[in-house]
Amino acid sequence: MNTDKILAPAVARASAVLDLLARTGRPATLAELARELQLPKSSLHGLCATLEHLNLITRLDGGQMVPGPHVMMWANAFMARLDITQEFFASWDDMRVLPEETITLSVRDGAEVVYIACRNGKHPLGLRFHAGMRLPAVYTATGLAMLSTLPDAGVRRLLDGLSGGWPAPLTDHGLRDTESVIAELRQIRQRQYSIDREAVREGMYCFGAPVFDSRNPEAVAGVAVSIRSLEANPALEERAGQAIRKLADRLSERLGAWRAQ
Template identity: 50%
Template sequence: MEATASRHVPPRRSSVEPPALVPALSRALTLLDRLAEGRQPMTLARLASELSLPKSSVHGLCNTLVSFGYLRRQDDGAFMIGPRVMCLAEAFVHGTSVAQEFSALWKDARTAPEETVLLSVLNGAEVVYVAARNGLRPLGLAFNVGMRLPAHLAATGRAMLAWHDEAFVRRLFPGPTLVRMAGKGPKTVAELMKELTLTRRRGHSIDDENVREGVYCIGAPVFDATGQPVAGIGVCIHKAMLGSDHGERQRRVVVEAARLLSRRLGGELPLPESAPAARRRTRS
């Protein structure tokens, strides 16, 4: 029987090839990222050490970035982020829609969350629900896009209010008492301020039957590239369905979604118990 000669078959390439990167551009962007993370000027020697690059290479990168305005050289020779980056940031913010990015977030995930996730924005002293991602479990609650609720009662509203300063909150709620919907929730602005402090410490807000009897909601803030809380993400479930973990699973879903959406907008979610001063700049 004649033996069949074996042919060499080259390995099949993956259908998804890694993108080709330009080394010099990659090093320049890494340098900018390092300066942005450090938030302080850095010398040429320190940049070379932290990037594990020769001083001559870093010197050339810095000179190029300085000439284009993306870096600025101090009198002592240290480098810091230059004003030209603001043009990029402004262009990014101008072309970004929180509702569109929310929809894209779940499109990229390719899987539906277990619970329905809601997105709202502040409109005066109210929240307006602008988007929802239906979950595997039916919500069983009438939360519709366009619906409004008092911001001091809704979990997503408190999540946003907590990272504004007290003056901003008091302008929204000038009266001595606050409206209540289900007989629970803060009755005065002083009580609301205490609840917002607790929200910052936890890193998320809780609506325990403040809006509707038997309904438990968890909310987390969404930040944009300017550090502003521009939206709130929340999950609402029947209180009887909290389970033995008291809503910990839902909390993780909400916080992670808020973190990912913030990053899509160029922002970052603050850590629990972090000082909110840097985040509490209000819009004029």
């Protein structure tokens, strides 16, 4: 873990511990944390004791650690800041377009998207979305929609600077390099919505659009609707794309967006 350019390395190490516990979704021992984060046990011992004292992690009977209850306070504060989740569901229901399909709301965290609200539809997609789920932005409809609001140079810096290299593909259909993503983003800007054709899951198409607030020229969130690829046809794809674009516009208005999309 490289903390050379970070002003407070201890904060960065604490964040790495919490990130790892959240990402794996299972309890971890001190030894596992040390191995995964490449940090000495002696440093982690004091760090984890402090996080436990602050209720940021909880130590189970067997000594394994999981995220603590104080983390939820931060999560709730973040959700309250967006003030968008309930509007997301209510607006989609009010539109009465593809009401039985899966819809998701996500935010971007660097080169990943984090799902913050999901309603899994009645039609099986082979994948169930859930809040807290993370996926590479370049493979998702919401991720591509949000990336399309960045300038090309910013996208290149983000993707070419990935420390772990290009994200591992989820299927055989995802984009494989930065220039392919740039070309796709230019199409999204013209079309006004993104399309993921089986890049996240075989048999699933997703259509996404960016959501804006009053302060940022770049998207603060993304919304998407997912359908089964077997049911896809040009008319349904256009309908799904326009519907998700309309939903994104409604949410942007709720957040006081400075421009109409």
